[in-house]
Amino acid sequence: xxxxxxxxxxxxxxxxxxxxxxxxxxxxxxxxxxxxxxxxxxxxxxxxxxxxxxxxxxxxxxxxxxxxxxxxxxxxxxxxxxxxxxxxxxxxxxxxxxxxxxxxxxxxxxxxxxxxxxxxxxxxxxxxxxxxxxxxxxxxxxxxxxxxxxxxxxxxxxxxxxxxxxxxxxxxxxxxxxxxxxxxxxxxxxxxxxxxxxxxxxxxxxxxxxxxxxxxxxxxxxxxxxxxxxxxxxxxxxxxxxxxxxxxxxxxxxxxxxxxxxxxxxxxxxxxxxxxxxxxxxxxxxxxxxxxxxxxxxxxxxxxxxxxxxxxxxxxxxxxxxxxxxxxxxxxxxxxxxxxxxxxxxxxxxxxxxxxxxxxxxxxxxxxxxxxxxxxxxxxxxxxxxxxxxxxxxxxxxx
Numbered sequence: 001x002x003x004x005x006x007x008x009x010x011x012x013x014x015x016x017x018x019x020x021x022x023x024x025x026x027x028x029x030x031x032x033x034x035x036x037x038x039x040x041x042x043x044x045x046x047x048x049x050x051x052x053x054x055x056x057x058x059x060x061x062x063x064x065x066x067x068x069x070x071x072x073x074x075x076x077x078x079x080x081x082x083x084x085x086x087x088x089x090x091x092x093x094x095x096x097x098x099x100x101x102x103x104x105x106x107x108x109x110x111x112x113x114x115x116x117x118x119x120x121x122x123x124x125x126x127x128x129x130x131x132x133x134x135x136x137x138x139x140x141x142x143x144x145x146x147x148x149x150x151x152x153x154x155x156x157x158x159x160x161x162x163x164x165x166x167x168x169x170x171x172x173x174x175x176x177x178x179x180x181x182x183x184x185x186x187x188x189x190x191x192x193x194x195x196x197x198x199x200x201x202x203x204x205x206x207x208x209x210x211x212x213x214x215x216x217x218x219x220x221x222x223x224x225x226x227x228x229x230x231x232x233x234x235x236x237x238x239x240x241x242x243x244x245x246x247x248x249x250x251x252x253x254x255x256x257x258x259x260x261x262x263x264x265x266x267x268x269x270x271x272x273x274x275x276x277x278x279x280x281x282x283x284x285x286x287x288x289x290x291x292x293x294x295x296x297x298x299x300x301x302x303x304x305x306x307x308x309x310x311x312x313x314x315x316x317x318x319x320x321x322x323x324x325x326x327x328x329x330x331x332x333x334x335x336x337x338x339x340x341x342x343x344x345x346x347x348x349x350x351x352x353x354x355x356x357x358x359x360x361x362x363x364x365x366x367x368x369x370x371x372x373x374x375x376x377x378x379x380x381x382x383x384x385x386x387x388x389x390x391x392x393x394x395x396x397x398x399x
Contacts, residue, residue, distance in 0.1 A: 033060060037067040046080060058084070062095040069102045077102065093119070097130040104137020109146075112137055128154070132165045139172040147172060163189075167199050174207025182207060198224070202234050209242035217242065233259065237269045244277025252277055253286070272305040279312030287312055301332065307339050314347035319356070322347070338369040 036045040045064050049056055061084040068077035081099065084091070091099070096119045103112040112134060119126055131154040138147035151169055154161060166189055173182035186204060189196055201224050208217040217239060224231055236259050243252040252274055259266050271294045278287035291309050294301060306329050313322040322344050329336050341364045348357045 034063055037063055040071065042067040042071055043073065043076070046076065049080075056089075058089050058092050058095060061089060062092065062098070065095065066098045069098060074102065074106070090122070091124070093124050093127050093130065096124060097127065097133060100130055101133035101136075104133050104140065107137070107141055109134075109137050109141065109143070126154075126157070126159070128159055128162050128165060131159060132162075132168060135165060135168045139168055142172075142176075144169070144172040144176055144178075161194075163194060163197055163200065166194065166196075167203060170200060171203045174203055174210075177207075177211065179204070179207045179211055179213070198229050198232065198235075201229060202232075202238065205235055206238040206241075209238040212242060212246055214239070214242045214246065233264050233267055233270060236264065237267075237273060240270060240273050240277075244273055244281070247277075247281055249277060249281045249283060249286075268299065268302050268305060271299070272302075272308055275305065275312070276308045279308065279315065284312050284316050284318075295332075301334060303329070303334055303337050303340060306334055306336070307343060310340060311343050314343055317351075319344070319348060319351075319353065323356070338364070341369060 033045040033048055036042065036048070042064060046068065049060065049064060061080065065077050065080050065084075068074070068080065081091075081095075084095075096115060100112045100115050103109075103115065116126060116130065116134065119130070131150055134150045135147040138144070138150065147169060151161060151165065154165070166185060170182045170185055173179070173185070182204060186196065186200065189200075201220055205217045205220050208214075208220070221231055221235060221239070224235070236255065240252055240255055243249070243255060256266060256270060256274055259270065271290060275287045275290050275294075278284070278290065287309065291305070294305070306325065310322045310325055313319075313325065326336060326340060326344060329340065341360055345357055345360050345364070348360070
């Protein structure tokens, strides 16, 4: 039943047979608890573990602990781990690895390294998952050099890095603009006969594009195609960003047409990047056309896209259009955020449009979005709006 995704039915069957005096063995309970975990009923599996007469082994404990971590029941996971140790059940490499991963995700790198040291002291050899989790944890807190050190230790210990490990390091190097180092690591993959995947290529292409190295990015795209890797919308979005940033706007528009011709669906990032590039490049009318096209296609437009368009209108002094778009956002199911209001408010305040500015400020206060405003706008405007808002509330209360 569990293998067919019928864990709930299996649980009812369990209750039925137990009620009739039968006892299930460890394997049966392991299957049932694993099925509950896969259904997202990990706490139910944990309760069953604590009630059952069966002496659970490290595999059963590890399965439940792993799923508790995945479902964000971190405290329960640590408690169950402690229970396992108290019962004299020693963790295996799988248990240690998921503990390391959980600590790293919680930004507790020092404790994760302590777990690694404990593993090695107890004679449990860390595997690629253990080392990968540590590398990922260090990258999460921007300590890429420590992640590289773990990578080197792994190699020295005779554990072969897999594509996941390479992608972790390459991604963080690119984020830190150390693309040359990332490219060297990429070349090292070829020497070791480790085939890069689409993720590897997309990370590198994005890193190169962020640095404006469009020609090198295109070489990698050609390489992807030559070895049969799928060039997807993520790849194209990176190229689009580079073209827009370097003011190659006609090429950017052509690229979006090419995406559609290849039957690849442009996403929110595609359209927003192009609209932003056109607005910043002084081609507002073209940006409006793309924005309208995005609306017509029935795509879900995010607040990010609206904010980009509102900013473009404000930069051209088209405040009435910007205000109208701000008003239409909610009609289209998109709630304005602090940036939506601030963009228009700052632009209006610079032109002396006090009445409109105060009206928008009051709207921000009502929505609880005004925390950052005092840093940039005059105290008089902000204080005046707060006074008006309090006055409105007072009148409502006495009426």
